Amino acid sequence: MRIALLGGTGAIGEGLALRFGAHTTHEIVVGSRDADRAIEAAVDYEEALSVHGSDTSIGAGVNIDAVSGADVAILGVPPYHVRETIETIRDGLEDEAILVTPAVGMSRSETGCHYDPPPIGSVSELVANVAPASVPVVGAYHSIPAGRLANLETAIDMDTPVVADDEAAKETVQNLTNEIPGLSPIDAGPLANAAGVESLAPLLVTLKHHNESLPELGIRFD
């Protein structure tokens, strides 16, 4: 499978590139608005993988080139760049590509971090609204601590709720996620449930803010 990490120079892109690179044989491509930055990130990721004993190579290109041939495109961009990024890649997306969105709208106050979704209700629903109608949208990876994901020396043990209206696309992403050791997908239903899932991310920031001695937090349901 070819996985495009759009905005793949960012924290969640890095973490997913390294974990998919280290633990699977999928083809990984880093996309960015800037080709040089994508290439630079890909070189960095290959080096981190090499230190970890993996000779996986990572592709790189501008976002529209990264999605060419991709089975799964992960939109690792901030929520305010979601719309323009989708517009940029619209003509490059394969007919059967799946678009995955981990972005969350949040605002900070003195007391912590608060869920601040777009008017449509959630970033996941915004992505579905902007994406071509034929492209299934899956919300996932919202509450994964990106820094820990990107540290291959650290074992992880966390869950990530997954939302989608397209059951086959959801299953594909859940299966893909299961290939990363220590990361477990959990079905959270359709996109209409995305707000409840996305709102985990600001809560984790709030908890870390009030418990500085703790690591960047993930979540487990059990």
Next chain:
Amino acid sequence: MRIALLGGTGAIGEGLALRFGAHTTHEIVVGSRDADRAIEAAVDYEEALSVHGSDTSIGAGVNIDAVSGADVAILGVPPYHVRETIETIRDGLEDEAILVTPAVGMSRSETGCHYDPPPIGSVSELVANVAPASVPVVGAYHSIPAGRLANLETAIDMDTPVVADDEAAKETVQNLTNEIPGLSPIDAGPLANAAGVESLAPLLVTLKHHNESLPELGIRFD
């Protein structure tokens, strides 16, 4: 310490009565709008504790009698009964009592369960708004699976975020919570952060709805 479980005939009241009863020496009193129902519940809880090998006795009475002398009063009532319950007990609350609120506003749809807070932003803030100004309010126990809490044969291992503006009251509730084996409080900051904490509860219902083979879910941050 004397702990009053208001609406203590309900699921979270039962769970907390049994766990505090089994694992601590605090005095537990079940409150209800109806004295007979409170007494009936207390007898049931004593029996469950006895089966578990504990001879703890549980007090009972109408809510205003239950709060008399209580150091901590836990408002285990649905969100739409919060206001009237506080009005009922207002004149009985001790000057230094702490009011704990585990209630969450949620609505169900075909797809799952959604956070549906009161206009003030959260049930915790509603409680603080309605309670006497001198009474510190602490939000806790929102995301604990009540059925599992009430089953003393089942070990638990879960976290509960705690919010409060009064640091001393928050610490008291966190210490009290730590006395229940397997239940860990985590500081989530002031009441202004309550919405993020309360919204865990409907997400857990949603996840259970879409994963029927799973037990009633709790949460761990790590």
